[in-house]
Amino acid sequence: xxxxxYFCKACEEAYEVRMSMEEQEGLIPRCPSCYDEEKQELxxxxxxxxxxxxxxxxxxxxxx
Numbered sequence: 001x002x003x004x005x006y007f008c009k010a011c012e013e014a015y016e017v018r019m020s021m022e023e024q025e026g027l028i029p030r031c032p033s034c035y036d037e038e039k040q041e042l043x044x045x046x047x048x049x050x051x052x053x054x055x056x057x058x059x060x061x062x063x064x
Contacts, residue, residue, distance in 0.1 A: 003045070003046045008034060010039045011031060011034040013032075015032055
């Protein structure tokens, strides 16, 4: 399931939401910190797949 990354311009917090592409269409995102829904900016979409080495490098965050 895709992960949508948003940035709230009202409180300057970044947050992520997992939902289908169909769910995202027409959605007005609401910031989980300040509950604002007017100043949200979508800045990234990922398919949920891991990138990099897959966590085999020993890095605690699972990325080289």
